[in-house]
Amino acid sequence: AVVSSQSTGQLCFRRIKQIPERFLQTKEEFDIIITCQERVFDQVLEDMGSRGGSSCKMTHVLNVEIRDNHEDATLGAFTIHELVREICKAEDHEAEIEEIISKLERKKNQRFLYSPAFY
Secondary structure: EEEOOHHHHHHHHEOOOOOOOOHHHHHOOOEEEOOOOOHHHHHHHHHHHHHHOOOEEEEEEEEOOOOOOOOHHHHHHHHHHHHHHHHOOOOOOOHHHHHHHHHHHHHHHOOEEEEEEEE
16 A cells, blocks of 8 residues: 655545555655565665665655455455554644554554655
């Protein structure tokens, strides 16, 4: 899932991939990148570091760990939806994102990985 800002400064879902694709092959810039495996989270951060940071645009990279089965994928989708909904409701998502993550971690009894990164 990727999220971007509208011209109003509010976040909205810009695009959720419909088919498997490689983040590493896109040149698009996103405000929030959500992965579902720690291995992919690490690859995204490694790729972001190698892009050079020329635009100095910050993105938030989050991982919601989801095991690869139907039940966990369904529950994970609801967790990601709740996470994005809370981020979108925030008055200042940049300042509040860590608090939002922390609250949801406690509620779901699940640890999320988070790291800011730059384009």
